[in-house]
Amino acid sequence: MGPVIEALFETPVIVDSLPDAAALNAGLLSAIRARRASHPAGVTRSNQLGWHSDIDMLDWGGAAARALVEHVVGVADEHSIDIVSPDAPRFAWLPEMWANISPRGASNQFHCHAGAFWSAVYYVDDGYAGSSDRRLGGELIIEDPRMPMLLMEGPDLRFRPRPDSTIAEPEQLFRPASGRLLMFPGWLRHGVKPYLGGRERVSIAINLTAFRRPA
Amino acid sequence: MPAASTSRAVGLFATPVIAESWPEAARFNQALRAAIVERRASDPGVSLSNILGWQSGNDMTRWGGDAARALSDYVTRRADGITFDKGQTDPARRFAWSAEMWANVSERGASNQTHSHPGAYWSAVYYVDDGYGGSDDPALGGQLVFLDPRFPMVRMRTPDLRYRRPDGSGDHHEVWMRPAEGRIVIFPSWLSHSVRPFEGPGTRISIAINLVTGLVA
Numbered sequence: 001m002g003p004v005i006e007a008l009f010e011t012p013v014i015v016d017s018l019p020d021a022a023a024l025n026a027g028l029l030s031a032i033r034a035r036r037a038s039h040p041a042g043v044t045r046s047n048q049l050g051w052h053s054d055i056d057m058l059d060w061g062g063a064a065a066r067a068l069v070e071h072v073v074g075v076a077d078e079h080s081i082d083i084v085s086p087d088a089p090r091f092a093w094l095p096e097m098w099a100n101i102s103p104r105g106a107s108n109q110f111h112c113h114a115g116a117f118w119s120a121v122y123y124v125d126d127g128y129a130g131s132s133d134r135r136l137g138g139e140l141i142i143e144d145p146r147m148p149m150l151l152m153e154g155p156d157l158r159f160r161p162r163p164d165s166t167i168a169e170p171e172q173l174f175r176p177a178s179g180r181l182l183m184f185p186g187w188l189r190h191g192v193k194p195y196l197g198g199r200e201r202v203s204i205a206i207n208l209t210a211f212r213r214p215a
Numbered sequence: 216m217p218a219a220s221t222s223r224a225v226g227l228f229a230t231p232v233i234a235e236s237w238p239e240a241a242r243f244n245q246a247l248r249a250a251i252v253e254r255r256a257s258d259p260g261v262s263l264s265n266i267l268g269w270q271s272g273n274d275m276t277r278w279g280g281d282a283a284r285a286l287s288d289y290v291t292r293r294a295d296g297i298t299f300d301k302g303q304t305d306p307a308r309r310f311a312w313s314a315e316m317w318a319n320v321s322e323r324g325a326s327n328q329t330h331s332h333p334g335a336y337w338s339a340v341y342y343v344d345d346g347y348g349g350s351d352d353p354a355l356g357g358q359l360v361f362l363d364p365r366f367p368m369v370r371m372r373t374p375d376l377r378y379r380r381p382d383g384s385g386d387h388h389e390v391w392m393r394p395a396e397g398r399i400v401i402f403p404s405w406l407s408h409s410v411r412p413f414e415g416p417g418t419r420i421s422i423a424i425n426l427v428t429g430l431v432a
Contacts, residue, residue: 003235008390009363010226012378017221075222083385084375091376117376144228145365149405153336154428156302157310159403161231167299172227181222185378187368210373 005161011145013174014079014183018071018122021179027064028124032099032202035060046191050106057097057204065204068122069095072206075183076118080210090215093117093208102127102138102201108192110143116186116207126176127201134175138195142188144170176203224381230364232392233297233401237289237341240397243282247343250279251318251420264409268325275316275422287314287424290339293401294426298337312336312426321346321357321419327410329362335404335425345394346419353393357413361406363388394421 018024035053036042042051057065073093082089096116113119121140128136144150147170151157158167173193174182184190186207195201237243251271260269275283291312303309315335332338340359347355363369366388377385391411392400402408404425413419 003233006232006234006390007226007229008232008361009365009386009388010229010380011365012224013227014222014224016223019221078222079224079379081377081379081383081385082375083377086385091373115372117373142227145368146228146230146405149364153334153404154310156300157336157428158299158301159231159297160299161233161297163296167301168228170228183222185369187365210376212373 011185011188012079013142014075016075016181016183018068018179018181024064024067025124025179027062028068028204029202031061031064032101032124035099036101046108046111047100047102048107048109050100050102053099055096055098057099058095061097065097068204069097069206072120072181072183072208075181076208079183080117090212091210092213094211096207096209098205100203100205102195102203104196104198105194106201107194110189110191112189113186113207115209117210118183118208119186119188120181120183120206120208122181122204122206123176123178124202124204125199126178127195127197127199129197129199131197136195136197137193138197138201139173139175139193140182140190141193142172142174142184142190145188176201224379226381230403230406231297232361233293234392235399236397237286237399239285239289243285244343244397246280246282247286247422248420250283251320251343254278254318255320264327264330265319266326266328268319268321271318273315273317273425275318276314279316283316286341286422287316290314290399290401290424291426293399294337297401310428312428315425315427317423319419319421319423321413321421323414324412325419326412329407329409331407332404332425334427336428337401337426338404339399339401339424339426341399341422341424342394342396343420343422344417345396346413346415346417348416350415355413355415356411357415357419358391358393358411359400360409360411361390361392361402362408364406394419
């Protein structure tokens with residue numbers, strides 16, 4: 001028997017693009033800008049600088065917000081399974097949705113979303129204005145859930161199960177792109193590196209909490 | 216479900232477990248068995264994670280003879296191959312391993328409680344004799360069980376609701392591997408593992424190795 005390399009206990013990150021992003025984004029942008037104008041204080045959570053709306057965007061985001069949540073719920077259904085009743089899942093999703101506007105210099109501290117099964121971020125406008133310059137920062141950072149245990153015994157050592165294996169660092173960076181949706185488990189710790197683009201970034205976060213449908 | 220055709224899942228932060236046959240098994244298994252049986256006769260053993268069964272001290276490289284050294288050397292070379300040192304700047308200077316090695320003899324009913332190996336980087340188990348007597352009956356137990364390092368967090372909120380794996384099935388927080396004679400299994404030392412009660416007709420003989428890392432000066 002040659003070596004069998006098992007890749008156990010992986011953590012899923014879902015990558016998707018919205019099919020009708022241009023039209024959707026126009027509707028989302030106008031709703032978010034109107035909300036900031038009427039509620040300029042917003043809330044402060046993990047965000048450093050920037051404007052963070054309340055979590056009731058489903059109530060004020062209009063048809064575009066409802067369409068985005070519907071899409072996210074579809075993706076969540078696709079990548080989840082009720083192992084007791086796979087063909088008639090007993091769970092439904094309770095969404096919470098908010099908007100973020102990030103000027104130059106804004107960032108998010110590491111945090112997770114206790115209670116949520118899936119957390120999603122959708123980029124209405126990545127703010128990069130077409131630039132691929134990495135110095136503009138603003139990447140989503142996802143931290144390996146095995147940290148810091150993973151590195152305790154050998155800080156410079158990494159797993160390389162095959163000679164051609166990609167060396168996996170304990171922080172994975174995802175560069176935002178307008179129209180892109182990312183989803184990951186709510187318990188997975190993440191943050192945003194300081195964003196240094198010239199244009200305001202506009203993004204939307206959605207938490208999906210699973211609840212048991214009444215029988 | 217309009218998203219069904221466009222979304223894709225990326226699997227991150229996998230924990231590697233490497234299982235393979237030791238090419239020298241046929242040559243060395245008799246000698247390993249003889250050395251372990253002899254040691255057991257003179258050594259009362261230790262009691263750590265093992266329930267029943269006999270476990271030697273962790274100095275088997277001193278009493279296990281050429282066969283033990285050959286096994287230890289093989290696992291050490293494999294560890295070199297599956298480890299990348301990002302801090303290596305001088306080709307002649309890199310991490311090195313020191314091996315701790317011990318033997319386990321398990322009769323019917325023996326098991327190992329869940330444990331990990333703090334202080335080591337890679338841990339390995341080698342099966343001199345799986346004790347199944349050629350049977351493939353799962354009821355004979357004795358499987359090596361790995362526990363998800365994210366457990367119990369990954370199950371806290373809705374235990375029956377799972378993230379799908381690439382094949383569509385739900386993820387599991389335990390992975391069971393059935394031992395086989397001549398097989399080596401290598402895994403990160405922090406990974407919690409246990410052994411289900413062994414109910415085979417024979418006597419299982421296995422060898423465990425911990426590789427502790429250190430820099431070569």
